[in-house]
Amino acid sequence: MKAYVSVFRLRLTNGMQYRTAALAGVATQFFWGFIIIMVFEAFYSGAATELPISLKQLITYVWLQQAFLAFVMLWFRDNELFQLITTGNIAYELCRPSGIYGLWFAKLLAQRLASALLRCFPILLVALFLPEPYRMPLPIDPAAFLLFLFALLFGLLMIVSLSMLMYISVFVTLSPAGSLLMFGVIGEFLAGMVIPVPLMPEWLQRIVYVLPFRWTADFPFRVYSGHITKEEALIGIGIQLVWLLVLVAVGKMAMAKALRNVVVNGG
Template sequence: MNTYLSVWKLRFVSGLQYRTAAIAGMATQLFFGFVFIMVYVAFYAHSSAQPSMSLEQLATYIWLQQIFLAFVMLWFRDNEIFNLITSGNIAYELCRPCGIYSFWYAKLLAQRLASAILRCVPILLVAFLLPKPYNLTMPPTATTFALFVVTLLLGLAVNIAISMFIYISVFWTMSPVGSTLVIAVIGEFLAGMIIPVPLMPSWMQAITYALPFRWTADFPFRVYSGQIPQSEAVWGILIQFVWLAALILFGRWCLKRALRQVVVQGG
């Protein structure tokens, strides 16, 4: 355990050094946050049907996406791991006195946390200071906020477990492009990152509820706004734990099979 904590700490401190990239990322996230909300404001103004989310809840949903983008985006990638696999330097990883899955998981967790810490506070302040209906609202109660923190962290853990399959697939494909695009595009759509899940057709919502992606973003964001009741949020936390355990166990099994077939050529 000390090994993985040390890896996490080193990668976390290293990630905090990329302040210029964080500033550029903040500007981009603020821009897209404004654009998405303005689009939905126009749709809501000309819609005759009663929406399943209020405009205030939707604005909060979108700002939470931008604030915690490093937590929920599936296209976040560590090129160092890809290079280890494709170049044959995975042999050095096999010599480490620790499990590769846990080692990589700790690295990815630290990178996402460092990226989120650098960007979230400035975006949070701007989003709170905006006028209605463009602003980020406070959660209804302190209990709701506590449940949001728990669901967000569990969603982060589930997201990393899903992203691990991108790296594992490279053992067979030898290219990260295909698996990254497929998992990222499908996963982010089903997680509500393109269209919030409550605004999807009922048949599409049924698909999202059967897969793990919505538990990484849609679920914690709706818990924050109070659209998901506290009793339902508690049951959702249990489901997040189940998905996390299943994804980690299956990921470890896939990685073990992949390592059995690894062939490192050269001296």
Template sequence: MNAYLSVWKLRFINGLQYRAAALAGMATQLFFGFIFIMIFIAFYSQSTVRPPISLQELVAYIWLQQVFLAFVMLWFRDNEIFQLITSGNIAYELCRPCDIYPFWYSKLLAQRLSSAILRCFPILIVAFLLPHPYKLTLPPSLSTLALFLVTLVLGLLVVVSISMLIYISVFWTMSPTGSILMIAIAGEFFAGMVIPVPLMPQWMQTITYALPFRWTTDFPFRVYSGQIPQTEALWGILVQLAWLAVLVGFGRWWLRKALRQVVVQGG
């Protein structure tokens, strides 16, 4: 366990060094936050029916997407792991006196945390200071905020578990491009990052609820605004834990199978 904590700490500290990239990312995320909110303001102004999610809740949903983008984006990658697999340097990883799955998991988790910490607080400050209707509002209660933090952390763990499957697939495909494109595009859509899940048709919502992606983004962000009641949020936490157990269990099994078949050539 100490080895994995050390890896996490080193990668976390290393990730905090990229301040220029963080500044560029903050500017981009603020820009897209404004664009998405303006689109939905125009959409809501022309709506003749009561929407399933209020504009204030939707604004909070969009800002939280931008604030915690590093937590939820599936196209976030560690090229070092891809190069280890495709170049044959995975042999060095096999010589380490530790399990590869938690070793890589710790690195990916630290990368996302460090990236989010550099960007989230400035974006939060700006979003809280904006005028209505662009303003990010506080959760309805402290208990709602506590539930949001729990669901956000569990969603992060689920995202990293899904990301691990992308890396493991490269043992067979030898190229990360296809896996990243397929999983990232499908995952971000069904997570509600393109169209919020409450605005999807009912048949599409049924599909979304059956997949793990929605529990990484849509669920915690709607818990924050109170759009999902606290009792439902507690049941959702159990679903997140179940998905986390399934994804981690499958990922460990798939990685063991890949390592049994891996062939490293060279002198």
């Protein structure tokens, strides 16, 4: 564990140095946030029936999505890990006196956390003071906010577990672009990053609800806005924990199987 904690601290400190890139990211995310909100505002103004999520809750959903984008985006990647696999330098990782799965998990977790810490606070601070209808409201009560924090944390751990499966798949495909495209496009759509889950057709919602992706983004954001009740949130956090254990177990087994088949030539 000391090795994993050391790697986590080193990557977190290193990631916190990129402040200029973070400011550029904040500006980009504000731009996209306003665009998405205006699209949904036009959609809601022309709706003939009552929609399953209010516009205010949807605006909260969008700003949280932009603030914690580094927590929930599946296309977030570490090119160094891809190069280790495709170039054969994975041999050096195999010589380390620590498990590769835990080591890479710590790296990816620190990178996402550092990126989110640099970007989320400016976005949230501004979003809370914007004029209507663009303002993001405060949580409905302290209990909902506490549940949101737990849901967001478990969602982060789940997204790192899902990302690990993406890196492990490159051992088989040897195509980082293919694995990234497959996991990024399909996973983010099913997580509600393109269309919020409540606005999806019922048949698609039934598919989304049996997969792990929505628990990484859709669930914590709707807990914050009050669209998911506190009782449902407690049950949902338990489901997140179960999914996390399953994903980590599957990832470790897949990593062990992939490493048994690794062949490195050269010297």
